[in-house]
Amino acid sequence: MFNSSPHQRASNSVSNVMLQVVYAAIPGAAALFYFFGWGVIFNLITCISFCLVSEALTLKLRSQPTAAALKDNSALVTAILLGLALPPLAPWWVAAIGSIFAIVFAKQLYGGMGYNPFNPAMCGYVLLLISFPVAMTAWLPPAPLAEQSASFTDSLSLFLTGRDLDGYYLDTYRYNADGFTMATPLDQLKTGYSMGFMNDELLSHPVFTDFAGVGWQWVNLAFLLGGIYLLARKIISWHIPVSMLIAMAVVSALMSLYDSGQTIGPIMHCFSGATMLGAFFIATDPVSASTTTKGRLIFGAGIGIFVVVIRNYGGYPDAVAFAVLLMNMAAPLIDHFTQPKVYGSPSKTPEVHD
Amino acid sequence: MNRGNDIIFHSSYQIHGGIHPPENKAQSNQSPIQDLPIPPQLVYPLLHNDRPLTPTVEVGERVLAGQIIADGKEATSANLHAGTSGIVSAIEEHSLPHPSSDKGQCLVITADGADEWAPRSALKSAFEQPREALLEHINQAGIAGLGGAVFPSHIKLASQVETLIVNAAECEPYITCDDRLMREQASELITAIELVLYLASAKQCVIGIEDNKPEAIAALEEAIQLRKKETDLDIRIGVVPTRYPSGGEKQLIELLTGQQVPQNQRPSALGLLVHNVATLYAIYQAIVLGQPLISRVVTLTGDAATKPGNYRVRLGTPINWLLEQTDTQPYERCVMGGPMMGFELKDLSAPVVKATNCIIAAGKNELSEPSQALACIRCGECADACPASLLPQQLYWFSRAKDFEKTRDYNLFDCIECGACAWVCPSHIPLVQYYRFAKTEIRAQDEEKRKADAARKRHEFRTMRLERDKKERAERHKKAAEKRKNAAQSKGEVDEKKATVADAIARARAKKKAAKDSSS
Ligand code: SF4
Ligand code: SF4
Numbered sequence: 072m073f074n075s076s077p078h079q080r081a082s083n084s085v086s087n088v089m090l091q092v093v094y095a096a097i098p099g100a101a102a103l104f105y106f107f108g109w110g111v112i113f114n115l116i117t118c119i120s121f122c123l124v125s126e127a128l129t130l131k132l133r134s135q136p137t138a139a140a141l142k143d144n145s146a147l148v149t150a151i152l153l154g155l156a157l158p159p160l161a162p163w164w165v166a167a168i169g170s171i172f173a174i175v176f177a178k179q180l181y182g183g184m185g186y187n188p189f190n191p192a193m194c195g196y197v198l199l200l201i202s203f204p205v206a207m208t209a210w211l212p213p214a215p216l217a218e219q220s221a222s223f224t225d226s227l228s229l230f231l232t233g234r235d236l237d238g239y240y241l242d243t244y245r246y247n248a249d250g251f252t253m254a255t256p257l258d259q260l261k262t263g264y265s266m267g268f269m270n271d272e273l274l275s276h277p278v279f280t281d282f283a284g285v286g287w288q289w290v291n292l293a294f295l296l297g298g299i300y301l302l303a304r305k306i307i308s309w310h311i312p313v314s315m316l317i318a319m320a321v322v323s324a325l326m327s328l329y330d331s332g333q334t335i336g337p338i339m340h341c342f343s344g345a346t347m348l349g350a351f352f353i354a355t356d357p358v359s360a361s362t363t364t365k366g367r368l369i370f371g372a373g374i375g376i377f378v379v380v381i382r383n384y385g386g387y388p389d390a391v392a393f394a395v396l397l398m399n400m401a402a403p404l405i406d407h408f409t410q411p412k413v414y415g416s417p418s419k420t421p422e423v424h425d
Numbered sequence: 426m427n428r429g430n431d432i433i434f435h436s437s438y439q440i441h442g443g444i445h446p447p448e449n450k451a452q453s454n455q456s457p458i459q460d461l462p463i464p465p466q467l468v469y470p471l472l473h474n475d476r477p478l479t480p481t482v483e484v485g486e487r488v489l490a491g492q493i494i495a496d497g498k499e500a501t502s503a504n505l506h507a508g509t510s511g512i513v514s515a516i517e518e519h520s521l522p523h524p525s526s527d528k529g530q531c532l533v534i535t536a537d538g539a540d541e542w543a544p545r546s547a548l549k550s551a552f553e554q555p556r557e558a559l560l561e562h563i564n565q566a567g568i569a570g571l572g573g574a575v576f577p578s579h580i581k582l583a584s585q586v587e588t589l590i591v592n593a594a595e596c597e598p599y600i601t602c603d604d605r606l607m608r609e610q611a612s613e614l615i616t617a618i619e620l621v622l623y624l625a626s627a628k629q630c631v632i633g634i635e636d637n638k639p640e641a642i643a644a645l646e647e648a649i650q651l652r653k654k655e656t657d658l659d660i661r662i663g664v665v666p667t668r669y670p671s672g673g674e675k676q677l678i679e680l681l682t683g684q685q686v687p688q689n690q691r692p693s694a695l696g697l698l699v700h701n702v703a704t705l706y707a708i709y710q711a712i713v714l715g716q717p718l719i720s721r722v723v724t725l726t727g728d729a730a731t732k733p734g735n736y737r738v739r740l741g742t743p744i745n746w747l748l749e750q751t752d753t754q755p756y757e758r759c760v761m762g763g764p765m766m767g768f769e770l771k772d773l774s775a776p777v778v779k780a781t782n783c784i785i786a787a788g789k790n791e792l793s794e795p796s797q798a799l800a801c802i803r804c805g806e807c808a809d810a811c812p813a814s815l816l817p818q819q820l821y822w823f824s825r826a827k828d829f830e831k832t833r834d835y836n837l838f839d840c841i842e843c844g845a846c847a848w849v850c851p852s853h854i855p856l857v858q859y860y861r862f863a864k865t866e867i868r869a870q871d872e873e874k875r876k877a878d879a880a881r882k883r884h885e886f887r888t889m890r891l892e893r894d895k896k897e898r899a900e901r902h903k904k905a906a907e908k909r910k911n912a913a914q915s916k917g918e919v920d921e922k923k924a925t926v927a928d929a930i931a932r933a934r935a936k937k938k939a940a941k942d943s944s945s
Binding site: 075076077078079080081083084085087088139143145183184185186308357358360362363364367410411412413414415416417 | 441447675679685690758760762764765766767768785787793797799800801803804805809813814816818836839842844847848850851853858861
């Protein structure tokens with residue numbers, strides 16, 4: 072066997088990179104669990120099982136080595152990202168269908184790891200959102216606001232059968248303490264705007280007692296924490312998350328200037344919904360993102376702009392998945408036009424750093 | 426360039442990319458350079474940069490140390506000298522120190538133990554000699570770039586430049602031969618620098634060195650200061666951060682000057698000349714000591730080396746002799762060169778050559794095993810690390826798909842094969858291997874095309890010539906025919922003339938006769 076130079080390597084590997092992503096998701100997952108209960112865990116377990124099994128089976132069908140591919144942990148990451156994005160206590164088959172679609176269609180049919188143009192988890196998520204809009208938007212209220220929260224056994228029963236042990240449907244648990252059905256803060260605002268309410272009236276709702284919505288802001292801060300860990304470990308580079316967040320803040324600030332009464336403000340945008348999960352965990356998926364430095368900045372900014380625009384004008388409450396998929400489509404083109412200047416190629420002026 | 430009165434300056438320019446592999450230099454840079462005993466047999470590949478050398482001695486002949494034993498007919502090769510006195514015992518196939526571990530023609534000298542030297546011819550008062558004399562002296566001494574490229578020095582030195590850059594970066598992990606040389610032979614190196622400055626009519630010299638060699642920097646500074654007391658010299662030390670591959674020629678130039686060598690051009694395009702420390706020392710030896718290039722400093726290191734350090738080794742010394750003499754323990758693998766750009770030696774009877782700067786006798790788990798490469802995840806780590814600002818993953822993609830046109834578009838030939846991309850790749854893809862493959866294929870295709878073109882030209886020429894011959898022949902035939910016709914015609918005319926003349930004569934005769942008749 073011929074060994075080519077270099078004869079040493081950095082001690083990184085795909086499986087370790089992926090594992091770090093899993094670790095970094097722990098604070099966010101914990102926050103979700105704290106505020107939304109057992110459903111989060113059930114979703115994760117279901118997604119992980121279905122993703123790994125689908126991955127193994129499709130690899131078998133494609134007669135590819137199974138063990139090595141599973142060890143790269145990429146299916147695990149897809150499973151966790153999808154699991155974290157699903158509403159807790161949605162029926163189990165929602166998670167199952169999403170997982171199978173993500174792995175089989177969005178990943179393996181394109182050739183498997185490294186060849187998929189779209190982020191598999193987001194493909195699965197969007198498929199579910201389009202197919203089961205009701206189940207996919209039925210978020211529970213965060214624990215401090217909920218009138219009653221489901222016990223472990225009730226949760227399990229709801230998850231598996233759609234009813235709790237006493238035969239009540241999920242909707243029972245979606246009431247706030249004030250007796251209204253719960254929507255996510257973003258949902259609440261959008262519905263409010265469409266009914267003609269203004270920000271001052273809407274933001275007085277208990278959901279918004281803190282700076283970006285009870286529960287949700289903590290979930291976002293937890294994902295931000297995980298994101299900072301990823302940055303510190305150099306698992307991801309800053310370009311995509313930072314450009315995405317800045318784009319979101321700038322665009323939403325401009326829109327607020329234009330119409331302060333009925334647009335979502337920058338803080339709410341950045342710390343609500345799937346923003347931080349999207350910025351640090353989803354948009355940074357290397358396979359489907361842009362690879363050049365300049366390209367990453369454009370890619371991230373594009374996602375940020377789409378998120379704000381779709382959240383404000385689109386028909387769905389959140390927009391991260393759509394925005395990511397849209398920019399996935401643009402990534403090859405962005406890469407093509409942002410190739411770095413090769414050493415010694417003409418019109419290069421020296422970089423001076425002092 | 427940062428101008429200041431101090432000898433040492435810290436450059437503020439940067440290169441794109443680069444990596445920080447573990448340095449692993451402390452194992453071998455602690456002790457002074459030692460002489461390695463001369464082996465019983467010295468082996469000289471009759472090759473320089475893959476180009477054949479012609480032996481100038483015959484089997485059975487006795488040679489002296491420093492005597493030329495082979496010379497390069499080609500412009501890109503350099504003379505080869507006997508490393509010690511002895512008998513030329515064979516010219517035969519022998520393992521080459523080459524990534525392919527092929528065998529090739531080698532000249533073998535069996536040492537006689539006397540180590541008797543051919544008369545050494547130092548160049549007296551070199552600074553008063555014409556440049557040509559110095560160049561010829563360097564040419565005769567067989568000096569070639571000892572940093573690894575082994576390009577003949579006298580050719581490189583023939584160009585006139587503004588600035589000499591001494592490549593003292595020694596950025597590759599493990600290797601410390603230049604470091605030791607600078608610590609121990611600083612003033613000799615300064616003399617060599619002065620010689621080269623004179624040769625290249627250069628005004629100034631900058632020694633580019635990584636900041637992980639404080640002892641070498643101090644030694645050089647002292648030597649420069651000392652020399653400055655005697656003469657007016659512009660030699661400065663440009664310290665660059667330790668970061669692989671700062672010692673790449675183009676990278677070092679950018680680090681020190683902020684300028685990039687234009688694509689497909691040489692540093693002389695920027696008025697620069699770059700020489701490596703070991704090469705300069707060889708120039709010193711040749712001109713001042715009259716000693717051709719017959720030895721070099723080689724770093725022996727690696728976990729299996731019980732006596733790691735730097736050794737002055739006669740060229741032609743088999744690697745296994747070096748390992749034996751230094752009690753090197755059983756090793757897992759043996760690499761010639763550094764871990765980033767070196768190659769694995771399969772056959773240790775291969776000799777030390779001019780390009781050999783380091784031997785790593787690696788212990789268990791010291792070098793990474795080739796592992797199962799995974800698919801590229803497009804993480805872009807490789808592009809971030811590439812000092813040439815290439816897109817390694819695209820090059821990999823296209824090389825693998827054998828889309829060689831595209832690899833060219835993506836500037837494959839600007840790749841310096843430094844291995845930074847492969848070092849960082851989390852999918853453990855042997856990227857450099859793909860680039861070498863693509864380059865070889867493209868070169869082969871180009872060669873093929875050149876040959877085909879030449880053949881087509883030849884064919885066209887031949888057809889043209891045949892055509893022309895045919896035309897000429899036809900022309901000749903036509904001309905000949907015409908000539909014949911003309912000849913025939915003129916013959917006719919002559920006949921006519923003859924007839925007329927005959928008529929006239931006859932008529933005259935008749936007249937005469939008539940007159941006669943009438944008169945009589
Ligand atoms: S470092 Fe390896 S996996 Fe990452 S983009 Fe480059 S080639 Fe692909
Ligand atoms: S080996 Fe070539 S492509 Fe890879 S980092 Fe070095 S110059 Fe760039």
